[in-house]
Amino acid sequence: MSSYKTLYLSNKDSVAVALSDIPEHTEVVVQTDTEDITVTLLEQIRFGHKFAVKAIDQGADIIKYGEVIGAAVSFIPAGAHVHVHNLEGKRGRGDKIAE
């Protein structure tokens, strides 16, 4: 078990934040208010970046701070890097309305 620190902000969250660069295949422990969740990282997660603590369905809301930060563009397995390649913001999207 690794000692890499991660941060989980709210019990509703689907993602946690890496507090240092963490190599791929690392098993990290995410501490929530109620339990410790063990997640195996599927890829390297850089300092400040997010990973899924549980599987997120395509189109589902992604939650951080207990609030919606966007939707999943594709299915995101637990341990995957969550960022602009698989998370789409839902606000200020003049491009969507103009289509």
Place this chain on the structure above:
Amino acid sequence: MTKLLNEKMQFWGYRRPDGRVGVRNHVLILPTITCATQTAQRVTELVSGTVSFIHQHGCAQVGTDYDQTARTYAGMGMNPNVYGVIVLGLGCETHQAHRIGDEIAKCGKPVQTVSIQEHGGTLQTIAEVAKIAVKMVQDASMVQRELCDFSELIVGTECGGSDACSGLSANPAVGKASDMIVQQGGTAILAETTELIGAEHLLANRAANDQVAKKAYAVIKMMENRSIQMGVDIRTGNPSPGNIEGGLSSLEEKSLGASTKSGTTRLEEVIDYAQVPTKKGLVWMDTPGHDIEQLTGMVAGGAQVVLFTSGRGTPTGSPIAPVIKISTNTPMFERMNENMDLDAGTIVNGIETVDDVGKRIMHEIMQVSNGKLTKAEILKQHDFGIWRIGPTF
């Protein structure tokens, strides 16, 4: 709200004729038009104690855009960190120097107006403005600081060059400081409407009344509609490439982190860009997320001190208000140390709590208000930019 500080906080400030208190004692050479900015710069090189700024505004502006620019100029002159103002115009521009000067003079401070066209060109104008400035700087130096309460402070807050630590360390610490400023009876300004898109419901829930809540939703809708009217994805500008590199994936995520700067107190009012708050406590100023434009709006709105958090690092400062820059992570604090004043990365490192850093920020506000120079002041980072809301004609 829990009591965070027991003692009443005070600082040594400069009392102005209108009763407001400054933490600096500048003589401002205020160019009301692009064409006068270079002349104004020459004077600051000749006369110590004077400051000025470069900009591209002041002509061929109309309607609400004209008004907003005029309000910003006047607000800079009226800011209590300024002892006196020399308003410098070209002569033929839409933003007439004497009109701005008359507006500033209402607050009772020394104001003189000079026009380049009336003085027969650049060199004679430099001589004329410099002569006035010498007298004004000497008069300013005679003003003594007096003991003032924190309740007389308006503290602006902003974040720029955010990373994923912004919402975890420096922004919540600024939120804690914001709570303490409000507890002391002072005013804290929350700005950057763009970076509150996706967090407006959290602020509206804290509004003093329905009208304030409605205005919170209204300014968010107007900002969002601007991107929709342009048919663009707001993400092409925000979050920026640096934000994304730092781990922020969407505007909503950035907003939720940015909104923590507002602390936990009641939202008293939502005010227009560069408007002076009419209430004490937490106030939301409608500004864009652009660092310099929001900074300028808050300073023109009377902020004497600004707290600025950054994850990526920034040199930003104001010509008339000290900007205390707070890093969200320790590696950047060390890498860009000549630009950063405080480190909140200690929260991420587990060395300090959000409360600890909040108190450290309050102590720094006190010291800076007493005269301690910020890094941006030492490096002469005199940034200025007005939020344009209409085209130039």
